[in-house]
Amino acid sequence: MDTSLLDISGAPDERVFKANDYKGPAARWCPGCGDFSILATTRRFLESEQLVPEKTLFVSGIGCSARFPHYLKTYGFHGIHGRALPLALGAKMRRPDLNVFVVMGDGDCTSIGAGHWIHGVRYNTNLTVLLLDNNIYGLTKKQTSPTTPVKYVTNTQPQGSYLNPLHPIAVTLGVANASFVAQTADWIPAHLLATMKAAQKHKGLSFIRILQRCPKWTVDIMDAKVKTPDEMMILNHENGITDAKVQKMYKNQMEHDPSDLDAARALTDMTSHIPLGLFYKNEDIPTYDELRRGKDFTTEEKMANIEIEFDRFAV
Amino acid sequence: MSTSPSASSEGAQEEYVKVITGLGDQTFTDHSCEVVSDAGEGAQKCGQGFGSLSAKMGNGAWTVEIIPAEIEPPPRTPGSTSGVGIRIGQNKVTNAGDSVKLVIAFNEQVLLSRHRVNSLADDCIILIDSKWSVHKNPKVVAEWDAAMEEMSTKGYQWIMVPLEDETLKIVENPKRGKNMFALGVLCHIYDRDVEIAKDQIAMAFRKKPQAVTDANHQLLEAGIAWAAENLDFRFLVPATPPTSELVVMNGNEAFGMGALAAGIDVCAMYPITPASSLSHYLAEVYDNFGGVVHQAEDEIGAIGVALGASYAGKTAMTITSGPGLALKAEFIGLALMAEIPLVVINVQRGGPSTGLPTKVEQSDLLCVLYGQPGDGPKVVIAPSTIEECFHIMTTARQIAETLRTTVFILSDANLATGVTPFERPKLEASWMAGPPDQTPVDPDSRPYEWDLDTGLSKRFIPGQRGGEHTVTGLNHDENSTVNYEPQKNELAHAMRSRKIAVFGETLNAPIPHGGDEGDILIIGWGSTRGSIEEAVDRARAKGLKASSLHLTFLSPLQPGISAVCERFKKILAVEINYSDDPDAPHITKDNRRRGQLAMLLRGQLLIDCGSWGKVPGAPLQPELLLKVIESNIPKA
Ligand SMILES: Cc1ncc(C[n+]2csc(CCOP(=O)(O)OP(=O)(O)O)c2C)c(N)n1
Ligand code: SF4
Ligand SMILES: [Mg+2]
Numbered sequence: 001m002d003t004s005l006l007d008i009s010g011a012p013d014e015r016v017f018k019a020n021d022y023k024g025p026a027a028r029w030c031p032g033c034g035d036f037s038i039l040a041t042t043r044r045f046l047e048s049e050q051l052v053p054e055k056t057l058f059v060s061g062i063g064c065s066a067r068f069p070h071y072l073k074t075y076g077f078h079g080i081h082g083r084a085l086p087l088a089l090g091a092k093m094r095r096p097d098l099n100v101f102v103v104m105g106d107g108d109c110t111s112i113g114a115g116h117w118i119h120g121v122r123y124n125t126n127l128t129v130l131l132l133d134n135n136i137y138g139l140t141k142k143q144t145s146p147t148t149p150v151k152y153v154t155n156t157q158p159q160g161s162y163l164n165p166l167h168p169i170a171v172t173l174g175v176a177n178a179s180f181v182a183q184t185a186d187w188i189p190a191h192l193l194a195t196m197k198a199a200q201k202h203k204g205l206s207f208i209r210i211l212q213r214c215p216k217w218t219v220d221i222m223d224a225k226v227k228t229p230d231e232m233m234i235l236n237h238e239n240g241i242t243d244a245k246v247q248k249m250y251k252n253q254m255e256h257d258p259s260d261l262d263a264a265r266a267l268t269d270m271t272s273h274i275p276l277g278l279f280y281k282n283e284d285i286p287t288y289d290e291l292r293r294g295k296d297f298t299t300e301e302k303m304a305n306i307e308i309e310f311d312r313f314a315v
Numbered sequence: 316m317s318t319s320p321s322a323s324s325e326g327a328q329e330e331y332v333k334v335i336t337g338l339g340d341q342t343f344t345d346h347s348c349e350v351v352s353d354a355g356e357g358a359q360k361c362g363q364g365f366g367s368l369s370a371k372m373g374n375g376a377w378t379v380e381i382i383p384a385e386i387e388p389p390p391r392t393p394g395s396t397s398g399v400g401i402r403i404g405q406n407k408v409t410n411a412g413d414s415v416k417l418v419i420a421f422n423e424q425v426l427l428s429r430h431r432v433n434s435l436a437d438d439c440i441i442l443i444d445s446k447w448s449v450h451k452n453p454k455v456v457a458e459w460d461a462a463m464e465e466m467s468t469k470g471y472q473w474i475m476v477p478l479e480d481e482t483l484k485i486v487e488n489p490k491r492g493k494n495m496f497a498l499g500v501l502c503h504i505y506d507r508d509v510e511i512a513k514d515q516i517a518m519a520f521r522k523k524p525q526a527v528t529d530a531n532h533q534l535l536e537a538g539i540a541w542a543a544e545n546l547d548f549r550f551l552v553p554a555t556p557p558t559s560e561l562v563v564m565n566g567n568e569a570f571g572m573g574a575l576a577a578g579i580d581v582c583a584m585y586p587i588t589p590a591s592s593l594s595h596y597l598a599e600v601y602d603n604f605g606g607v608v609h610q611a612e613d614e615i616g617a618i619g620v621a622l623g624a625s626y627a628g629k630t631a632m633t634i635t636s637g638p639g640l641a642l643k644a645e646f647i648g649l650a651l652m653a654e655i656p657l658v659v660i661n662v663q664r665g666g667p668s669t670g671l672p673t674k675v676e677q678s679d680l681l682c683v684l685y686g687q688p689g690d691g692p693k694v695v696i697a698p699s700t701i702e703e704c705f706h707i708m709t710t711a712r713q714i715a716e717t718l719r720t721t722v723f724i725l726s727d728a729n730l731a732t733g734v735t736p737f738e739r740p741k742l743e744a745s746w747m748a749g750p751p752d753q754t755p756v757d758p759d760s761r762p763y764e765w766d767l768d769t770g771l772s773k774r775f776i777p778g779q780r781g782g783e784h785t786v787t788g789l790n791h792d793e794n795s796t797v798n799y800e801p802q803k804n805e806l807a808h809a810m811r812s813r814k815i816a817v818f819g820e821t822l823n824a825p826i827p828h829g830g831d832e833g834d835i836l837i838i839g840w841g842s843t844r845g846s847i848e849e850a851v852d853r854a855r856a857k858g859l860k861a862s863s864l865h866l867t868f869l870s871p872l873q874p875g876i877s878a879v880c881e882r883f884k885k886i887l888a889v890e891i892n893y894s895d896d897p898d899a900p901h902i903t904k905d906n907r908r909r910g911q912l913a914m915l916l917r918g919q920l921l922i923d924c925g926s927w928g929k930v931p932g933a934p935l936q937p938e939l940l941l942k943v944i945e946s947n948i949p950k951a
Contacts, residue, residue, distance in 0.1 A: 024785075025796070054780045059623070062788075069785040070797065075777040076785025077626060079619075080649050086616040090623025090631065091777070093607065094581060095751075098627065098777055116619070119612035294605040299578075303742050305603045306575050313568070315371045315561035315736050 017050055019043040027071040029064060034186035034213035034222070035132060039071055041189045045196040046074070056099045059088040061113060063105035064139045065132035065212070082113030085120035085129075092125050093289045099200075100126070106133040110146040110168055121175040121205060123288035128199045128206045131168055132186075134214035135221050142217040149221065168209045169279055170268035173261065179204035181264065181280045182241060185211040187226050191234075191276060194243040198278065204287050211274070225274065233270070235277025336440075336472065338548035345375070345404035346505070346550050347412045350497055351429055352421035353390040354383045354397040357494030361419075362399020363734060364515055365501050369401070370563045370736035371511050373554035375408035376401065377845075379934065380732040381429075382673040391447075391458070393428035400434070403505070403552050408735065409700065409845025413938040415439060417504070417550070419497045421478065422447055423462040430466050432933065437470050442500065444493075445475035474546070476500065481541060485533050495531045499538015506551055509539065560739040566704040566730030567593035570660060571600075573708030574632060576740065578748035579658065580606040581631035583620040585613050588672045589731040590636045590662040614639035618646040618659070625657050626786070628751025628776035630712055632658035637666045640679060640686070647721055648687040651811060653786040654763065654774065656715035656722075658708075663727040665932050674932035675729040677841050678892040680911040683723045684870055690808060692815040694718065695870040697725040699844035702737035703867075704730060709746040716748075718814050719774055725869070727891075729842040729934045756782035761793040765806075770813030815871050822868055824875025829855055829862030832882035835948045837863040838924065839889050840912055843935050847889060850940035861944045869915070877920050884949045887925040888913035891935060894928035 022043045029035045046056065056074040060066035062081035069076025075098075079087050084102045092100045109117050109131050120129070136154065137143040143156040147168065151160035172181050180202040184195045192210065199206030213222040225231055229249070235256040236242055247253065252273055256263060264280040297305070350365070352358035359380060366378035381398040388395035402412040414436040420426035420443045429435055447459045478496060479489045486492040495516070502512055513532055520528045564572070570593050574582065582601070584594045598608040611617035614635055621631040635643065640661050650657045663679045665671025683695055694714050698704045704726060711722040756775050762784045765772045775782030784795045790807055792798040827836065829851045839847045844865045854861040864879055866872065880886050894910040895902045909917070910928030917924050927943055929935075 053783050054778055057627075057777050058785075070787070072785075073783050075783055077623075077653075078785050078787040078789070080645050080788055083615060083619045083646065086611065086619025087623035087626070090581070090583065090609075090620035090625070091627035092623075093609070093620070094624045094629040094631075095627040095777065115612050116616055119616065292607045292609070294602060294607060297603075297605050299744050299747050302575070302578070302604050302747065303744060305600075306572065306742055308603075309572055309575070309600060310562050310739055313562040313564045313572075314739065315367070315557065315563050 013052055017047055017053065019047040022046045022053060022073050024071045024073045028067070030216045032213065032215040033064070034134065035065060035068065037186040037189055038130070038132060038192065038210060038212065039068065041192045042072070042196070045193055045200075048193070048197065049200055051099050055097060056101070057091060058101045058103060059084045059091070060103040061105065061108035062139070063108050063137070065103055065105040066108065068103040082108050082111070083116060084108065085113065085116040088127050089120065089123060089125050089288070092127055093292055096126070096289060096293065100128075102127055102129045104129065104131055105138065106131065106135060106147045106168070107137045107145045110166060110171070118171075118175050121172055121207065122177045124177040124179050124204045124285050125288045126203060126205070126290075128196065129208065131207070131209045132212045133168060133209055134212040134218055135165070136214055136217045138214050138217060152221070167268050170265065172207050173265050173268065173280055177285050178207070178280060179282045179285045180206035180278075182206070182278045183209045183211070183274075183276055185225070185232075185276060186213055188246060188276070190243050190245045191241070194241045194246070195278075198241045202281065203283060204285055231274055233273035233275045235267075235275050235279070237278070239281065240278040336546075336548050340549045340551055342551045342553065344406070344552070345402060345408065345412065346417070346552050347400065347402040347415040348417040348419070348501070349381070349398055349400045349415045349429060349434065350419045350494070350501070351381060351396050351398035351425040352494065353395045353425060354386070354388055356397070356421055356490050358398035358421065358497070360519070361494035361498045361501075362401050364498055364512070364519070365507070366399070366401045366403070366734055367563050368507055368512050368515055369403040369505070369554075370561065372508050373556040374552055375404035375406050376563075376735055377408040377411055378402075378734040379411045379729070382732070384673065391422050391424045391455070393424055393431065396425040396428040398425070405553050405555060410849060410937065411729070411733065411846075411934045413936045418442065419476070419500060420444070421493055421497075423459050427462045427465065430469070435469070435471065438472065439469075440472045440474065442474045442476045444478035446477070446479050448475075476541070481537055482534060485537060486530055492530070492534050495534035496538040496541075499535040499540075500542045502535065503539045503542035504546065504549055506549055509535070561736040562739045563734060563736040564701065565592075565732055565734045566698070566701045566726055567662065567732075568596050569701045569704035570634075570708060570724075570726070571596040573705040575600070575604055575606070576705070576742055576746050577630070577709040577712040578746070579630045579632050579708065579712060580604065580748075581609060581621060581624045581629060582606070583609040583611055583617040583624075583631065583633045584635065585611050585617045585639060587614075587636045587639045589664055589728045590634045590639070590660065592731065593634050593660070593662070614642040615646065618643045622646060622650055622655055622657055626653075626655050626777070628778070630716075630748040632660060634660040634662070636662050636664050637670060637679060638668065640682060644687045647693075648689055648691060649788045650721045651687070651691045651693060652788045654719035654772070654811070655786070656719055658711045658715050658722050658724065660724045660726060662731045663725060665930065671932045673728060675727045675842070675891055675934055676930055676932065677725075677727060677843070677890050678911065678930070679725065680840070680869060680892070681914065683725060684915070690812070692812045693720055693870060694722045694815065694818065694868070695725060696722065696868055697841040697866075698730065699841060699865060699867065700737070701730060701733060701735050705737075705740060712748060714818065717771075718818055719772065720811075720814065725841060727842050751776045751778065753778045755780040762786070762795045763791065763793045763807075763810075765793065765810040769817045770810040771817070772810075819868075819871030819874065822871070822873045825864050825866060825873050825879070827862040827864045827879055830860065831862070833860030833862050834883065835859075835861045835885045835887060835944060836880060836883035837861065837887050837889050837940075837944065838866065838912065838916065839863065840866045840869060843889065843891060846935045846937045846940055849937035850944060853937060853941045854944045859944060859948055861948065866912070869912075872919060876916070877922060880920070880922050880924075885925065885947060886922060887927055887943075887947050888916060889927045889935070889940065889943065891930065892928045893930050894926045
């Protein structure tokens with residue numbers, strides 16, 4: 001690892017960044033798509049944290065959601081379907097000075113990328129992961145995803161989807177080393193912003209499932225939720241995600257201690273309401289990028305160490 | 316001395332102990348032998364030790380591992396054979412050579428397996444543990460007799476060795492000692508320097524209690540003493556003391572050290588034979604270089620991590636073998652499309668599918684060239700020696716970075732597990748990758764500012780101010796903006812292709828081995844080079860006008876190959892991959908599936924290149940290739 005990189009990141013930067021400084025080309029999602037809201041909130045988040053654009057990297061897979069990095073003026077890596085996490089891990093592991101974000105769709109993360117998801121959680125790399133969950137394959141036109149509700153009609157399962165959906169939060173909480181697991185919704189920007197800020201403070205992989213409106217294919221699923229705010233259950237705790245505006249807006253609130261893993265898991269079984277907030281947080285889990293950082297060596301030192309290797313294999 | 320000793324005769328053991336071959340001391344320019352045992356009995360340690368001992372004395376040496384397919388196969392079965400083949404020479408040894416002239420076998424079943432794959436020369440001297448022929452268990456004796464019957468077709472010369480009985484005099488568990496006794500026997504036969512052997516043993520057991528070293532020294536000496544007492548021959552292969560410093564290692568270790576010298580600091584992998592041992596080596600030493608072996612959740616995750624690290628400006632490689640290569644295809648496409656440098660080592664094994672995991676084959680050439688969907692111009696290089704495995708790493712890294720492309724390195728099980736000495740490299744600081752460029756980006760420059768003549772462009776690395784952009788696997792323009800216009804798609808394709816062509820122009824024309832013109836030109840690639848050139852030398856010694864051409868670059872092809880081919884009457888690609896036998900039923904000139912290099916050369920150079928491709932799961936023997944040359948040489 002190059003400590004010189006850390007020096008650069010630590011250097012004071014006189015620039016002041018406004019949300020618009022992070023603005024890339026105009027986004028091309030369908031009108032009313034929840035991704036717009038997430039993008040706008042992300043820019044506000046970047047402003048509030050004053051993240052240096054050239055030190056910020058958004059990595060994504062493939063899907064509507066995966067276009068996200070294109071619309072920001074930071075570094076971006078629009079990769080391949082399901083594989084954003086390994087790319088992000090490779091970048092973060094060797095470049096601790098970068099702020100690395102991962103944007104995935106529900107198909108991206110919980111289907112084709114499920115292996116990387118489980119192991120990504122276990123590596124617990126310093127990343128913020130945004131799961132843009134619209135309960136459907138958007139870009140490929142309405143196929144069943146692992147989070148599509150059972151019986152929901154799609155183009156691949158027109159008789160209604162056959163299987164019970166998986167719960168991304170429940171799965172994540174089941175993986176060793178899960179360290180920050182939260183749920184929020186694109187149509188509650190204040191909550192989303194507060195969640196992203198909390199994630200930024202967290203050392204480790206922050207997994208944020210964002211319920212995302214897809215007016216094109218799943219309008220009925222998400223609209224019902226948008227229109228019935230009473231369906232939401234805001235999780236409050238002094239160590240959780242609290243936002244005064246949100247607390248005013250939503251009727252249903254409950255205390256949940258994010259250090260309580262069993263309680264967090266129990267919350268994923270809640271059928272009466274949709275809990276929004278921080279399910280679980282553990283600051284004490286080592287991060288893979290730190291575990292694997294290693295010492296810094298000069299070229300001369302490395303060459304001397306290779307000579308030692310040659311000596312071992314000398315004839 | 317006997318032909319096929321049968322156990323049924325009374326007192327069989329004594330009959331063979333005092334051996335009279337009448338051979339005396341004989342001198343050779345090179346000689347090959349094998350040591351084979353059940354898995355876990357340490358024949359590999361013995362053979363490798365013998366190889367490096369010989370190298371230290373100044374002999375050329377090449378060792379090949381004989382690896383059982385399972386970790387602990389049932390003992391005393393042909394499938395449990397584990398061991399090493401060693402060829403030592405007066406001069407440099409470039410390949411494993413022909414069938415062996417001497418073998419030490421710990422039992423008759425492992426010997427049988429070597430007999431069945433024709434590894435033993437017709438007059439091979441066989442030193443075998445005598446205990447099985449007189450075993451209490453009649454089943455063992457019956458197995459012995461059956462094996463002897465099967466091997467009686469050959470004129471092997473048999474010598475009974477009280478291997479286990481003698482070992483038991485020194486250690487309690489013969490499984491942990493027979494190999495050192497055997498090494499002692501070899502030391503006597505080949506007149507090895509005992510002090511070097513002892514030093515080696517001490518080195519190998521340095522982390523164990525002194526008593527372990529002492530016992531092994533005793534076993535070595537017992538082996539030497541037994542051989543001196545009972546054998547009346549020695550095979551002398553004079554050593555030329557090395558004029559320069561040498562190192563001795565296998566191809567995977569050479570790759571690992573090459574990666575260190577190239578400054579590659581991420582090796583992302585998923586375990587797969589025969590590539591894994593490379594990561595084992597690096598994992599052992601990488602802490603001293605600040606590097607990381609990342610064992611990913613699968614091969615896709617592995618290449619993703621390598622690509623992510625490389626994108627972020629660090630130097631990374633991923634290593635794999637056949638099945639893992641298949642999984643990486645989609646990411647290769649992305650790396651090529653986004654023009655992110657990447658080094659991929661593919662240590663080929665037998666295929667398709669799980670194939671022959673531990674055996675040599677060269678069947679991934681076309682997959683590497685064309686295996687990702689869409690057009691994927693890239694650089695493909697194949698080392699032909701273990702020394703090249705070391706140096707190719709720096710070359711590969713530099714090409715990958717300069718061209719912003721994927722460089723594939725094609726090795727195989729032969730190089731990965733073969734051990735041979737080579738000149739100790741003289742390191743240069745310039746080989747090592749520098750830190751990522753973090754200077755601000757020129758405001759007038761774009762992330763794909765293709766030079767229309769060369770296709771080259773300079774990449775922007777995260778952290779470079781003013782370089783913010785999103786790389787994508789979608790077609791894109793110079794700004795990395797997604798673009799679906801036909802002209803931009805044509806342009807981007809042309810640019811990715813052109814830089815490979817431009818690079819090709821910088822390569823030297825390959826020089827034929829043998830003569831510049833003649834009747835037959837054998838073309839090969841990868842680890843077969845040594846065998847092919849040795850066969851050509853033998854053919855030429857017999858007066859045949861044969862030459863060979865070795866290709867290090869498979870993409871782009873080096874310039875000037877056609878010109879060389881024009882000077883020969885017949886061109887024949889020789890490789891270890893499948894081709895239809897032209898005389899097989901249903902096979903015609905038109906439907907014949909040819910070897911992979913032959914297909915490449917026919918397609919690319921429009922030359923009438925013949926194809927000889929076989930999949931024996933073993934290195935090609937020069938003697939066999941000599942026959943191939945003889946039978947293919949055009950009749951006057
Ligand atoms: C290997 C591979 N398989 C299939 C596809 C086709 N594909 C593109 S996006 C997508 C699913 C998108 O759904 P999701 O991940 O939920 O993202 P969304 O579009 O809903 O944001 C699929 C299957 C692909 N690009 N790559
Ligand atoms: S299909 Fe759905 S997710 Fe995709 S852009 Fe349209 S609304 Fe958004
Ligand atoms: Mg989706």
